[in-house]
Amino acid sequence: MGWNSWNWWGKRQVNERLVRETIDAIVDSGLKDAGYEYVVVDGGWRDNHLADTGELLQHPQRFPSGMKALADYAHSKGLKFGLHTVPGTLDCGGDKVGAWGIEEVHIRQFVDWGIDFIKLDRCKFVLPEGLDGSLPTGQAQGWTAQRIETAYRNWHDLLGRCGRRILLSASAYRYYDWYPAVAQMGRTTGDIRSRQSGGAVFEGCKHSVMAIAELNNAAARHAGQGYWNDPDMLVTGEQGLNQEEQKTHFALWCVISAPLMLGNDPRVMTEAEKSIVLNRECIIIDQDPSEQGRRIRKDGDAEVWAKKLTGARMAVLLLNRNPTETNAVSADWKLLGLSGKMSVKDVYGKTDLGLIDKGVSLRCPPHGCRLLLLSPGTTPAASH
Numbered sequence: 001m002g003w004n005s006w007n008w009w010g011k012r013q014v015n016e017r018l019v020r021e022t023i024d025a026i027v028d029s030g031l032k033d034a035g036y037e038y039v040v041v042d043g044g045w046r047d048n049h050l051a052d053t054g055e056l057l058q059h060p061q062r063f064p065s066g067m068k069a070l071a072d073y074a075h076s077k078g079l080k081f082g083l084h085t086v087p088g089t090l091d092c093g094g095d096k097v098g099a100w101g102i103e104e105v106h107i108r109q110f111v112d113w114g115i116d117f118i119k120l121d122r123c124k125f126v127l128p129e130g131l132d133g134s135l136p137t138g139q140a141q142g143w144t145a146q147r148i149e150t151a152y153r154n155w156h157d158l159l160g161r162c163g164r165r166i167l168l169s170a171s172a173y174r175y176y177d178w179y180p181a182v183a184q185m186g187r188t189t190g191d192i193r194s195r196q197s198g199g200a201v202f203e204g205c206k207h208s209v210m211a212i213a214e215l216n217n218a219a220a221r222h223a224g225q226g227y228w229n230d231p232d233m234l235v236t237g238e239q240g241l242n243q244e245e246q247k248t249h250f251a252l253w254c255v256i257s258a259p260l261m262l263g264n265d266p267r268v269m270t271e272a273e274k275s276i277v278l279n280r281e282c283i284i285i286d287q288d289p290s291e292q293g294r295r296i297r298k299d300g301d302a303e304v305w306a307k308k309l310t311g312a313r314m315a316v317l318l319l320n321r322n323p324t325e326t327n328a329v330s331a332d333w334k335l336l337g338l339s340g341k342m343s344v345k346d347v348y349g350k351t352d353l354g355l356i357d358k359g360v361s362l363r364c365p366p367h368g369c370r371l372l373l374l375s376p377g378t379t380p381a382a383s384h
């Protein structure tokens with residue numbers, strides 16, 4: 001759990017003043033106490049070239065005090081600090097700041113700065129023909145599946161020997177079967193639409209909330225035991241989604257056990273946004289280590305997503321994908337692998353629906369949801 005600068009600020013707007021103010025806001029707003037502990041600066045913190053020694057240079061105007069000063073500030077507030085970096089030859093904007101062949105130089109810098117989290121973003125790989133002896137003459141000098149795997153495994157091995165505990169977030173834009181062996185979290189999708197890329201959308205393009213969720217769902221069986229699929233950062237706040245869409249987006253990310261990395265501006269959260277991202281029961285569902293939840297039924301616009309929880313409990317998301325109409329969405333206990341009466345709590349509604357036999361059918365607003373917590377026995381699911 002944490003915050004990443006990209007979705008709100010992008011590459012050219014982010015700077016050290018904004019990051020310091022964000023650190024303060026995470027503490028003051030209650031986000032830290034809720035579990036949001038990593039502060040990650042994405043693209044924009046580097047200069048557009050490397051030093052002659054191969055070392056990374058911090059952007060002289062946007063980050064004149066350097067990354068160690070920011071990491072120290074985050075640590076002084078009880079938070080952890082992370083950075084975006086690239087394993088190839090270029091960053092996503094084409095700057096020659098990649099770590100290919102000089103990984104140990106960059107990792108040594110990260111250790112010296114006190115970094116706790118690395119987002120390793122595949123970005124770009126370009127080598128002039130003949131510089132890579134592993135390729136036959138004339139073969140394309142770009143990323144190949146083997147080279148991607150080699151790069152990420154190399155980073156995993158080097159970080160494991162660096163003398164500092166650093167979480168590795170692999171961002172290679174799709175699920176790879178080697179992800180669980182090398183990373184604690186791995187991106188299964190491209191970038192989600194956000195404020196900095198024209199605005200978040202719930203449906204309608206391959207970068208929408210639901211398109212991203214569907215791609216991530218395909219890799220659900222691989223998550224767990226210390227590795228979690230990453231469907232990209234959250235797009236709560238004033239980024240394009242209405243209030244119901246934000247509630248559905250957050251609930252869905254919690255049911256699918258996604259890393260909860262905020263992409264908002266914590267300095268200006270409304271009370272409505274706080275009520276979503278600080279919802280303790282949603283966060284407990286997300287952080288339950290049992291499994292990644294998945295979609296178990298789709299019937300037109302009506303969908304049911306479910307996650308088994310510890311203690312024989314289950315989180316169930318009734319989701320209405322219709323953009324204009326309120327519809328009933330149903331889930332029966334047989335579909336969920338349950339039997340007998342279940343105690344049902346409406347998480348967002350903060351109401352106990354009582355002991356229910358066989359199943360539920362509840363009305364959901366356009367692009368809205370009902371997030372339910374199911375427990376066996378005769379006592380309603382307890383609030384946290």
